[in-house]
Each structure stands twice: as C-alpha cells, then as structure tokens.
Amino acid sequence: MEGIGEKFRQARMARNLTIEEAARMTKIRPSKLTEIEAENFSHFPNLAYAKGFLLIYGKFLNVDVTPYLEAFDTSETMTIDGYSYLQDNPALKPRRAEIARARAPSNGKKSSLLPLVIGVIVIFAGFSLLRLLLDIKRIKPTTERDAAAPTVVTATPVSTPAAIAAGIVAPRALPVDPTPAASSAPADPAMAPTPLPMNSAPPAPPPTAAPIAVAPESQAEPEIRRAEPVHAEDLAKAQAALASPTPRPAANRFDIRPLRKTYLRVTVDNGAGGKSMERWINGAEAPLQFSGKQIAVKVLDPSAVEIRKNGRIVGPGDADVRIE
Known part of the structure; x- marks a missing residue:
C-alpha cells in the first residue's frame, strides 16, 4: 500500500501548492506538514496529535486517510511500543528553566531601584517641608514678636514744690535811663509824657559775670520796673509806618x-x-x-x-x- 505521506505530496503537487501555501491555508506549521509527508511522527507529543493533523490535511487535499487511521488506534492496554519514538530521540533542553534564569537578574535590578526611588522621594518631601516651615516663620506677623518682647517702663520723676522753688531764678533790675525827661519837652509839649518823680542816683555799674543766686520761693519779691520815656522820633516813625500801605508785588x-x-x-x-x-x-x-x-x-x-x-x-x- 502506498504511504500516506506520498499521497499527500502528490495531491499537493497536483494542486500546484507549496508547503508554505498549504500551511497558511490549513493553519498548520510548515515543519509539521513536512514531517507528515515524510511520515515522521516522532516530533509530535503523541499519536493523537498526529491523527488530528492527518484528518485536517487529508480533508484539505481531498485524500481519504481512514485506512491509515487504524494504525494510530490504541488498545485498551497501554504499551510503550506506540511511544518508542520518544526513546530514540535525545531529551530536549529545558527552555523554561533557561528563561527563568535569564529573567532572575532583571528582577533583581528592578527590586534594587525601588529603595533608591523611595529614598529620593523622602529627601524631596523633607526638603519641601523644611522650606515651608522657614516661609511660615518669615511671614509671621510682627505683632506677635512685639507682644512677646518685654515692656520697658520708664519712671517719670514727680516734681516737688522744693524742686520747683529751686528752679526759680530771681530777676535782675535793668539800669535806669539817666536822661532827664525835660529834654524832650521843647520838641512836642502836647505829646510829651509826664515825668515821674525819681531819686537822683548814680547809674548802676555794668553787670559782671557772677553766679546767679537761686532764692527760695518764700524770699522772692516782685520786681518793679519803671516805664521808659517815649521820644518824639519813635512816635513819628510809628505813625509813618501805620500810614504807609504794605506794597504789593507789581506782577x-x-x-x-x-x-x-x-x-x-x-x-x-x-x-x-x-x-x-x-x-x-x-x-x-x-x-x-x-x-x-x-x-x-x-x-x-x-x-x-x-x-x-x-x-x-x-x-x-x-x-x-x-x-x-
């Protein structure tokens, strides 16, 4: 009987299809189709997978695979004859273990960056909090600081009557003008003032720089000043000043x-x-x-x-x- 692989190859060639085109239409990898046409089922996990691929490929190429499926039927007693291809081929390398070992360093790097990121965040938060506290202290109202400052009370001395009396200086009498009032009478007898009687006495000597005596309040007596005589010249000047208007600026x-x-x-x-x-x-x-x-x-x-x-x-x- 002609092999199933040769029938599949002849049917595919009759339809002018390549392995890649048949794989694209049947959704089966090209390597599996090549193994089916070569009747090499050693790379399939078990014969059930190979039986399923035969049915799909036979339906696509219109090839009757029923006579060949009886060879894949298994008995109720499981033997190792149908899986002898697993013992002939060497064991495959554990790819998953390699992938796990390759990913282990990358996981370690990611975990090592986490403490660094947390440390940077903590430092930034601390710096922001410190700056906020400094700004709050800087804009604190001055009234609170003034209220906290101690109040300085200055004692004002109370003035006593004795101190007031000690500060009073007795006035000194001015020298009397010795010019007789009669000399001004011929000039204007109507405006001349009536001379006051006074005792003829020598003029007082000029005052000298002597220390000022401070008399107590009980011994101080009011000073009696004598009126100075009014001269005709001073009266004429005063009348002229009153008569002349105040000049206004021309412009x-x-x-x-x-x-x-x-x-x-x-x-x-x-x-x-x-x-x-x-x-x-x-x-x-x-x-x-x-x-x-x-x-x-x-x-x-x-x-x-x-x-x-x-x-x-x-x-x-x-x-x-x-x-x-």
Whole structure:
C-alpha cells in the first residue's frame, strides 16, 4: 500500500501548492506538514496529535486517510511500543528553566531601584517641608514678636514744690535811663509824657559775670520796673509806618512746564496791554516763564502742561490764571 505521506505530496503537487501555501491555508506549521509527508511522527507529543493533523490535511487535499487511521488506534492496554519514538530521540533542553534564569537578574535590578526611588522621594518631601516651615516663620506677623518682647517702663520723676522753688531764678533790675525827661519837652509839649518823680542816683555799674543766686520761693519779691520815656522820633516813625500801605508785588511770575507735546497759546495781562505767545511745545523744552498780573492759557491737552504761580502749582479757581 502506498504511504500516506506520498499521497499527500502528490495531491499537493497536483494542486500546484507549496508547503508554505498549504500551511497558511490549513493553519498548520510548515515543519509539521513536512514531517507528515515524510511520515515522521516522532516530533509530535503523541499519536493523537498526529491523527488530528492527518484528518485536517487529508480533508484539505481531498485524500481519504481512514485506512491509515487504524494504525494510530490504541488498545485498551497501554504499551510503550506506540511511544518508542520518544526513546530514540535525545531529551530536549529545558527552555523554561533557561528563561527563568535569564529573567532572575532583571528582577533583581528592578527590586534594587525601588529603595533608591523611595529614598529620593523622602529627601524631596523633607526638603519641601523644611522650606515651608522657614516661609511660615518669615511671614509671621510682627505683632506677635512685639507682644512677646518685654515692656520697658520708664519712671517719670514727680516734681516737688522744693524742686520747683529751686528752679526759680530771681530777676535782675535793668539800669535806669539817666536822661532827664525835660529834654524832650521843647520838641512836642502836647505829646510829651509826664515825668515821674525819681531819686537822683548814680547809674548802676555794668553787670559782671557772677553766679546767679537761686532764692527760695518764700524770699522772692516782685520786681518793679519803671516805664521808659517815649521820644518824639519813635512816635513819628510809628505813625509813618501805620500810614504807609504794605506794597504789593507789581506782577506775578508764571512758570509753564511742558510734560509732553501739545499746542499752547499764552496771553499775558500786565495792566498796560497784553502780549501773547502761540506755538507747539514738547516735554524736552525748558519751562516757559511769564511776568504779569494775569495770564490766559489755551492748550489742547490741559494735562500736558504744569502751571506754577510764584513757585506754587496753580489750583482750580485761581483768579490770576484762566485756562481756556
């Protein structure tokens, strides 16, 4: 009887299919199809898998595999004859153990980074907390610190009557003018004051730098001062000062300082006719000075100039400055 592998190969060649195309259509790996066509079932886990692949491949190629499946039927008594291919081939290497050993170093590295990350987080949190405490102390109100500071009480000495009496200095008498009052009588007999009788006594000597005697309050006596005579010359000067009016300044001094560029027109009224100035000004110019009783100012932007009268800024309602 022709082998099942040869029948599969001939059917595949008749349909002009390669191993890769048949594997893609049957969802079976190309290596397994090659082993089935070579009738090598030693790499299958057991004959049940090989039986399933035969059915799938036979259905795809329209090959009847029923006569060949009887060879894969097992009896009720399990023997090792059907699994002899497992003893002929060498044992495969434990791949899972290699994978586990290869992953062990990587797991160790990841676990070693965890304490480092935790340490960095703890250091950052501690630094942030310390900075927050310093900021709170810095913005603490000064009233609390002032309240905590001790209050210094200064004792004020109480003034006693004895201390007040010790601070009183007895006044000294001024020298009396020896000029007789009769000398001023011929000048103006109506305005001359009546001379007071006084004893003719020599003028007092000039005071010397002597220590000032402090007399107690009980011995101090009021000093009696004598009125000085009024001379005609002093009276004439006083009357002339009262009669002459206080001179007023003839003109005011106005200063106009430009703050930024604007158009300005100034008309000065000095009582004998006025003069005017009209031009553009800017903030780089020096202040403009005018002299007169009153001025009239016309400016496009009132906030672009600063007006002073006699050194003072002109306020609203000034009668000498009219802003148009």
